[in-house]
Amino acid sequence: MPKPARDVYGLAPSLARDYESMSLDLIRARWDEKAERWDSDLAEADFHLNEDGAYARFLEAAAEAVAARAEFCRRHTLVDLGCGTGLVLARFAGQFAEGLGLDLSPRMLEVAARRQVAGVRFQEGNAFELGRLVSGAGAVLARGILLSHYGWRWAPTLFDHLHQALAPGGFALLDFLNAEARGAFACNPYNKTYFAPEHMERLAGEAGFSRCCVLGEPAHRVRMILLER
Numbered sequence: 001m002p003k004p005a006r007d008v009y010g011l012a013p014s015l016a017r018d019y020e021s022m023s024l025d026l027i028r029a030r031w032d033e034k035a036e037r038w039d040s041d042l043a044e045a046d047f048h049l050n051e052d053g054a055y056a057r058f059l060e061a062a063a064e065a066v067a068a069r070a071e072f073c074r075r076h077t078l079v080d081l082g083c084g085t086g087l088v089l090a091r092f093a094g095q096f097a098e099g100l101g102l103d104l105s106p107r108m109l110e111v112a113a114r115r116q117v118a119g120v121r122f123q124e125g126n127a128f129e130l131g132r133l134v135s136g137a138g139a140v141l142a143r144g145i146l147l148s149h150y151g152w153r154w155a156p157t158l159f160d161h162l163h164q165a166l167a168p169g170g171f172a173l174l175d176f177l178n179a180e181a182r183g184a185f186a187c188n189p190y191n192k193t194y195f196a197p198e199h200m201e202r203l204a205g206e207a208g209f210s211r212c213c214v215l216g217e218p219a220h221r222v223r224m225i226l227l228e229r
Helices: 016-020 024-042 048-068 070-074 087-095 106-113 127-133 146-150 155-165 197-207
Strands: 077-081 098-103 120-124 137-142 166-178 211-215 222-228
Touching (some): 016 024, 016 146, 024 048, 024 106, 048 070, 048 087, 048 137, 048 166, 048 222, 070 087, 070 137, 077 087, 087 120, 087 137, 098 106, 098 127, 106 120, 127 155, 137 155, 146 155, 146 166, 155 197, 155 222, 197 211, 197 222
Parallel strands (some): 077 098, 077 137, 137 166
């Protein structure tokens, strides 16, 4: 019997059921294994997560959202949800009163802490408990397709916790695998959930957000949703 395919880290592909069942020990262990290589891999233009410019487009969208709310951001906390090694947090924390990086992986957080970004702290925790861990945040940024990892079962929970964690007037920016472009790119994971704009809009409305906007062209592999409380 052939061995299962391995990913770029030498690990067997993750199973959708591990995320659906919230098997945190298994999920944590996988991300711990990736921590030391994560920054160098993401810096490579041909790294699979950079396909279609997904990471650069997220940073651009986040920069525009922060700039449009500059005074508000300076008075509030930025949460980098699923912060990994803290790349996004390091990029934007200086434009907020303080920064918080929340991640399930202690090894990712160890790498992030080495950056020694002023005004930033890190906390190990589950993104789907955000509303119990944080309140009054000005912004939540989540790059890493959290929604697509955990799928439909947990999407409403995540939107509810985002709403709980944000201050009135706060915003969240998340990315997700785009159902409209599924199969059009080399990186086409079979074990992740793909969402369409109407799915995002429905989830945002059910969670009570005052405004939501799906960003990125329909042809993009990864799109984003901007939520306003």
